[in-house]
Amino acid sequence: xAYKPPKxxxxxxxxxxxxLLVLTVGALYLPLYLGLAGAAKTPAPIxxxxxxxxxxxxxxxxxxxxxxxxxxxxxxxxxxxRFDYSFSWVxxxxxxxxxxxxxxxxxxxxxxxxxxxxxxxxGAKKK
Amino acid sequence: MVDTKTASGQPERLQLLRVLGxxxxxxxxxxxxxxxxxxGWNFAVGKGGMIAGLIACWVAGLLYTCxxxxxxxxxxxxxxxxxxxxxxxxxxxPLMAFNVGLFLVMAYTMLEAANAITIGFLLDxxxxxxxxxxxxxxxxxxxxxxxxxxxNYRGVLATLTFNLVITAIAFMAIIALFLSVQFGVxxxxxxxxxxxxxxxxxxxxxxxxxxxxxxxxxxGIEGTCQAAEEVRSPARSLxxxxxxxxxxxxxxxxxxxxxxxxxxxxxxxxxxxxxxFDAARVTGNRGLMVLLFIGTMFSTxxxxxxxxxxxxxAWFSMGRDRYLPIWFGAVHPVYRTPYRSxxxxxxxxxxxxxGAPLDQVVTFSILSGLLGYTFMTFxxxxxxxxxxxxxxxxxxxxxxxxxxxxxxxxxxATAYVAVFLGYGTQLIAMVSFYIIASLWFHxxxxxxxxxxxxxxxxxxxxxxx
Numbered sequence: 001x002a003y004k005p006p007k008x009x010x011x012x013x014x015x016x017x018x019x020l021l022v023l024t025v026g027a028l029y030l031p032l033y034l035g036l037a038g039a040a041k042t043p044a045p046i047x048x049x050x051x052x053x054x055x056x057x058x059x060x061x062x063x064x065x066x067x068x069x070x071x072x073x074x075x076x077x078x079x080x081x082r083f084d085y086s087f088s089w090v091x092x093x094x095x096x097x098x099x100x101x102x103x104x105x106x107x108x109x110x111x112x113x114x115x116x117x118x119x120x121x122x123g124a125k126k127k
Numbered sequence: 128m129v130d131t132k133t134a135s136g137q138p139e140r141l142q143l144l145r146v147l148g149x150x151x152x153x154x155x156x157x158x159x160x161x162x163x164x165x166x167g168w169n170f171a172v173g174k175g176g177m178i179a180g181l182i183a184c185w186v187a188g189l190l191y192t193c194x195x196x197x198x199x200x201x202x203x204x205x206x207x208x209x210x211x212x213x214x215x216x217x218x219x220x221p222l223m224a225f226n227v228g229l230f231l232v233m234a235y236t237m238l239e240a241a242n243a244i245t246i247g248f249l250l251d252x253x254x255x256x257x258x259x260x261x262x263x264x265x266x267x268x269x270x271x272x273x274x275x276x277x278x279n280y281r282g283v284l285a286t287l288t289f290n291l292v293i294t295a296i297a298f299m300a301i302i303a304l305f306l307s308v309q310f311g312v313x314x315x316x317x318x319x320x321x322x323x324x325x326x327x328x329x330x331x332x333x334x335x336x337x338x339x340x341x342x343x344x345x346x347g348i349e350g351t352c353q354a355a356e357e358v359r360s361p362a363r364s365l366x367x368x369x370x371x372x373x374x375x376x377x378x379x380x381x382x383x384x385x386x387x388x389x390x391x392x393x394x395x396x397x398x399x400x401x402x403x404f405d406a407a408r409v410t411g412n413r414g415l416m417v418l419l420f421i422g423t424m425f426s427t428x429x430x431x432x433x434x435x436x437x438x439x440x441a442w443f444s445m446g447r448d449r450y451l452p453i454w455f456g457a458v459h460p461v462y463r464t465p466y467r468s469x470x471x472x473x474x475x476x477x478x479x480x481x482g483a484p485l486d487q488v489v490t491f492s493i494l495s496g497l498l499g500y501t502f503m504t505f506x507x508x509x510x511x512x513x514x515x516x517x518x519x520x521x522x523x524x525x526x527x528x529x530x531x532x533x534x535x536x537x538x539x540a541t542a543y544v545a546v547f548l549g550y551g552t553q554l555i556a557m558v559s560f561y562i563i564a565s566l567w568f569h570x571x572x573x574x575x576x577x578x579x580x581x582x583x584x585x586x587x588x589x590x591x592x
Contacts, residue, residue, distance in 0.1 A: 003578045005449065013452035017471070019567065020451070024475060027560035028491060031552060032483050041173070041549070055325070059318040060392045066315055066409040067395060068256070079394045083174060083549045085332050095547050098558050103501065105562065109569045110220030113578075115592060117221065120579035122588045 002120055042084065043077035054079045147358045152351045152368025157375055158294040159347040159437070162238075162430035164301060164376075164383040165403050165423045166245045167489045171340035173397025174549060175333030177321050177388050180396075182334055183341025184384055186538065188377045191345040193535035194500055195373050196525040197507045199366035202352035203522025204510075205584060210352040211499060211506075212444060216581050218510050221450070223502065224581075225568045226561060228445045230499040235438035236472055237492035238347065239275075240480035242431035243268045244488065247480075248400040249423055256408075268480050271431065276473045279435045282462045290432055293425035298379065300422030304407060304415060305382045308390070313410035317389030325393070336548040338541060343489060344380040346496045347430075348372055350437055362522030400485060435469065435476075442468040449575045450568065490550050494557045497542050504536040513589035 008016075046053060049072045051061045056072075056079070069075050119125070172180035198211075205214045212231060215224035247264030254262040308317065327333055351369045358364045387402045390409040399405050407419035443465030446455025459466040479488050511528065525531060546554050 005575045005577055008452065008575050010454075013454050016452050016572065017454075020564075021475070023560065023564060023567070025478060027556055027563065029478055029482065031556050032487055056392065057318070057320055059316055059320070062315045063318070063390060063392055063409050064395070066411060067391070067405060068408075069395075075395075078398060079392075081394075081398075083329065083336070085329060085336060085548050087548065087551070091551065092544070092547060095543070095551060095554060098555060099501075099543055102558050102562050102565075103505075106222055106226055106565055107219065107505070109565070110222040110224075112220075113222055113569070113573060114220030116578045117581045118589065118592045121582040122592075125592065 003116070041081050043081040045076040045080050049073050049076045147364065148360075149364045149368040149371065152358065152364050153371045153375070154291050154294070156348045156351040156369060156372035157298070158290055158429055159350050159433045160345055160372075160376055160430075161294055161297055161379070162242060162245075162426040163343045163346060164379050165297070165426045166401055167241065167343040167485070168340060168380070168383070169387065169396050169399055169402040170486050170489065171337040171343075172388070172393050174329075174340060174545075175335075175337030176325065176328045177319070177393045177396075178326050179329075179334045179337035180341075180388065180393075181381075181384050183337040183339075184344055184380045185377075186338055187341035187344055188373065188380070190342070190500070190535060190538040190542070191348055191376075192370075192373055193531040193538070194349055194503060195366075195369040196531045197503050197535065198349050198352050199369055199523050200521060200525040201503075201507065201510055203361040203365045204519065211349065211502070212441060214506060214510075215502065216448075217584050217586075218506055218513065219502075221573060221576060221581055222565060222569055224448075225445065225450045225572075226565060227499060227502055228441050228450065229561065229564060230495045230502070231441040232438045232472070234346070234492050234495035234499065235434040235441070236476050237479060237488050237495065239272070239431045239434035239438065240476045240483070241485060241488045241492060242427040242434070243271045243476070243480040244485045245400060245427050246271050246424065248485070249404060249420065249427075252401065252404070253420060265481055269477060271428070272473060272476050272480060275428070275432050275435050276469055278432065279439065279469050280459070280462065280464055280466050282464060290429045294429045297422040297426035297429065298375075300418045301379055301382060301403065303418060304403065304410075305386050307412065307415055308386055308406075308410065312412050312415065313390065315390065315409050315411065317386075319389055321388075321393050332548065335541065336545050338538075339493065339545040339548070339550065340489070342493050342496065342542060345373070345376050346493060347433075348376065349496075349499070350433075366523050366525075435472070438472055439465050439468040442472060448581070449577065450572065453575075487550075487553065490546065490553050491557060494546060494554060497539060497546070498557075498561065500535060501539045504532050504539065507532045513591065514586060515590070518590075519586050 051072045054072055054075065056064065064070070064075055168184070169180070171183040175183070201214050202210065205217055210231070212224055212228045215227040247268040250267050251262045251264050254260070307313070329336065348369065351372065352365065383403060387396055387406045390406040391399065391402065395405075396402055401423050404416070404419045404423050407415040442451065442455055445451045446453055446468065455465070455468050455471065457467050458464065479491070508529065516524065543554070
């Protein structure tokens, strides 16, 4: 017999919409807003910067000028900023477990639901 | 699409018109993706240097070639609107479909937010060049999102047709810049000295890390399969159109890298908001500047418009299937658009467009896309196992299975590590979001879903079930 889902009340629908909104903003936006997420690119400005000291040749200096930056001090942070790629192997393994675990969770739970779908669509499996 | 009554009194859903050919599929794919040449890709240069940017461009091209091969087989067989969402429903199960729907919505909504940020940044830059510094970008961002949402609310046919025209202009602008620079229009010469003097500022780990933003060159090409139900000959049009789109984008991406890397110091390029427009500025040619300003505006508007269209339809589909409150499954009585879904996604796009930096928003979009490509690998394996080649008629059978699947899985794993390098917190936040959403769906939402309605293809029972 086909499964008959309950009818969701309007208040229930509103509750689900708010849940999704809170989830999206809370999980994705809040870490950004609180400064907990972000690329680890930090400038290491040099003292008394010149174009030569910043490693910029004559053509590159022309290019900086065309981009509106004629003072090497103004380009100091941009040129010297670097990502910090030092990482902990433990963090990498945690990340791998999280991603793999997520897909395992979704596939396994999906499979349970899928069996209901197939059983209803094609009837119970003959032994 | 409207419902009519059959002779038996049962409602019958009218089919979408099959009017599209390979050229339309090509235009659909390139139209959404072309903005990736105008902004975002250059962060790959920032993460690894000039050489890394080019390697990322080609390795990501290989990843997307695998995506296109796999997608062409599954989509030409599951020829239903909704693309990967419909595939997941039939092959893996409802929870996977819910997740794939969310991947599509988040990837497109974040891309829409990135487009709006770019428009605000571009207008600020141009205003600064005209002597009006300190332009407030926020009103333009809000105006852009609201205007495009309104266009989508009113009806999509005219706006998508217009999209094709402005995308073509944006594509021609890249070619014009490339040819102009080659024929000596630029007042500043091309300079690739960084390739020899500072080839790999981060070493090999920088090459790996740059793959993260290399995906941005092509992100969204898989959207071609959204039109599967409207294609005259899915077996021919989908693989031809999608593969032609990949080839076009590979050429455009390489030209973009060449011009930008030659005209802009890599340190500036690695953090630029509008790299192609900046390259035009460096040439000192006013005509090129105007052309690339128009190209950037058109590509971002076209992409944002397509994103609102695709994200709202994915959200609408989930509402119609009761994966989300059915309130979202409503169609406007006059304009025949999923108006509630369009309106609901506006504040989410605005929150990120107004409050998050471009690279973070781009990363969220890339991560959702990446999760979707990972899904494609086991989806392909399950598809062949549940329905071996001789059990159902496929529109297209991709060659060398399972090689593309294995290559795609390896490249996806590499891309996760690439994102982890520098943006690990976003990766964890995004996956945590999907885990919580999955638990919410399975333990609360699924009770409202009609089981049998989730399988509509005229296929035999899957093997093993």
